[in-house]
Amino acid sequence: MDGPPxxxxxxxxxxxxVLKAILWALCLLVLLTGITAFFLYRAxxxxxxxxxxPDSAAASQPARDAENTLIDIQxxxxxxxxxxxxxxxxxxxxxxxxxxxxxxxxxxxxxxALLQKWFLIYSQETIAGQPLKDTFRAPMVHFTSDRITxxxxxxxxxxxxxxxxxxxxxxxxxxxxxxxxxIHAGTLPLPQFTWSKPRAKLLGDLSRQLPELLGKATIDLxxxxxxxxxxxxxxxxxxxxxxxxPASNALLLPILAENIALPVHIESIDLQEGALTLTxxxxxxxxxxxxxxxxxxxxxx
Numbered sequence: 224m225d226g227p228p229x230x231x232x233x234x235x236x237x238x239x240x241v242l243k244a245i246l247w248a249l250c251l252l253v254l255l256t257g258i259t260a261f262f263l264y265r266a267x268x269x270x271x272x273x274x275x276x277p278d279s280a281a282a283s284q285p286a287r288d289a290e291n292t293l294i295d296i297q298x299x300x301x302x303x304x305x306x307x308x309x310x311x312x313x314x315x316x317x318x319x320x321x322x323x324x325x326x327x328x329x330x331x332x333x334x335x336a337l338l339q340k341w342f343l344i345y346s347q348e349t350i351a352g353q354p355l356k357d358t359f360r361a362p363m364v365h366f367t368s369d370r371i372t373x374x375x376x377x378x379x380x381x382x383x384x385x386x387x388x389x390x391x392x393x394x395x396x397x398x399x400x401x402x403x404x405x406i407h408a409g410t411l412p413l414p415q416f417t418w419s420k421p422r423a424k425l426l427g428d429l430s431r432q433l434p435e436l437l438g439k440a441t442i443d444l445x446x447x448x449x450x451x452x453x454x455x456x457x458x459x460x461x462x463x464x465x466x467x468x469p470a471s472n473a474l475l476l477p478i479l480a481e482n483i484a485l486p487v488h489i490e491s492i493d494l495q496e497g498a499l500t501l502t503x504x505x506x507x508x509x510x511x512x513x514x515x516x517x518x519x520x521x522x523x524x
Contacts, residue, residue, distance in 0.1 A: 269409040274374055274384055276361045282336035289333035299325050300476040300485045303505050308445025311508075324490065328500040331366045338362050366499050370404060383408050389464075391492050398469035399489060401460065426465045429458045437519055442511045447483040448475065452515075456486065459518045471517050474503055486514060 302321040309316040339361075346356035358378060365372040365386075374386035388404040406413045433455060440452035448456065456473050463470035475484040486506060493500040506514070 269411075270384055271365075271374065271386065271407075271410055273365045274361075274363060274386075276335070276339060276363065279339070282339050285330070285333045285336035286340045289329060289337040292327065292329060292333070296325070296327060296476055297479065300487075301478050301480070304445045304447050304478060304481075304483075304485050307505070308443070308447075311444035324502060324504045325487075326500065326502045328498065331364060331497045331499075334499075335363050338364070366494060366497055368494055368496055371494070371499065374407075380408075391494075393472065393489055393492055394469055397472055397488075399460075399472040400469045401464045403464050403467065422465055426462060429462050429465075433458050433462070433518075433521070437515075440515065440518075442486070442515065443483075446485055446506060446508075446511055447478065447481065448486055449483060453484045455518055456514070459521055462521065471514055473506075473514055474501070476503075486511065 299321055302318065306316045306318065306320050342355070342360070342362060346354065346360075348355050350358060359375040360378065362373070362375040365374065370388045370390045372386050372388050374384055376382050377385045384407075386407045388407070390400075390402040390404055392400050392402070394400050406418055436451045436455035436458060438451075439449075440455045441449050442452060443449075453475055456471065456475060460470040460473075472488055473486040474489050475486055477484045487503040488506055488510065490502040490504050491500075
């Protein structure tokens with residue numbers, strides 16, 4: 224018994240007009256695939272329209288304005304810490320009690336000017352033995368009404384501009400949701416599978432480090448966190464972001480003279496085009512203890 228006729232004989236039996244239509248369809252498919260690949264490649268290497276690093280002259284005043292805001296934050300955090308520490312020891316505070324809350328407003332221009340200034344100063348600092356200047360350049364942020372974007376030119380990725388979008392919000396139960404929205408190469412959104420391996424590695428590294436950090440973490444009577452505690456809070460928040468879960472509501476305000484930081488509660492986040500406003504509240508003793516308890520109880524996966 225004869226088997227089925229070979230495929231090429233079937234094709235030869237098709238009408239000429241059908242063969243022509245199939246050929247045109249294949250050519251069109253190849254053309255569309257090529258065009259799509261071309262535009263994806265162009266998008267991956269494109270510069271977002273807002274990614275325009277300011278020149279030094281134009282950035283000098285916004286950088287000073289941002290530094291003045293940081294000085295105000297430092298002053299409030301230091302005064303709040305001194306007052307709470309004195310009260311916790313039973314001694315009368317030497318100064319009037321500072322306000323329990325603080326409102327912080329920074330514009331996109333100010334933050335980017337400050338980043339530009341700081342990068343020139345600290346670009347020789349190393350990560351995994353490699354200077355920052357050899358890893359990335361021109362770090363910038365972009366504020367819109369629904370997200371914060373962090374971007375930089377990555378030198379080991381053919382100088383492509385990589386960016387990460389976050390949507391920060393304070394949930395009704397008081398937790399902080401730092402939702403990771405998208406990672407872009409240029410203007411091209413990257414699907415999650417393209418960065419799943421580095422995400423898993425970072426998540427594993429942070430999860431392994433967290434217990435050791437928590438073992439050394441302390442918050443003193445004035446509410447200040449030591450270096451391991453600062454690292455533990457930051458690592459735990461990063462883990463929550465990578466796991467797409469709400470994070471502990473704590474913003475760390477550094478007190479540089481004491482080499483400590485004051486964890487505060489974020490009451491509200493207001494994002495506008497080109498500006499970010501935060502209102503923070505000093506924590507009570509119970510809230511600080513609950514912060515450490517929540518960190519210790521974090522799921523490992």
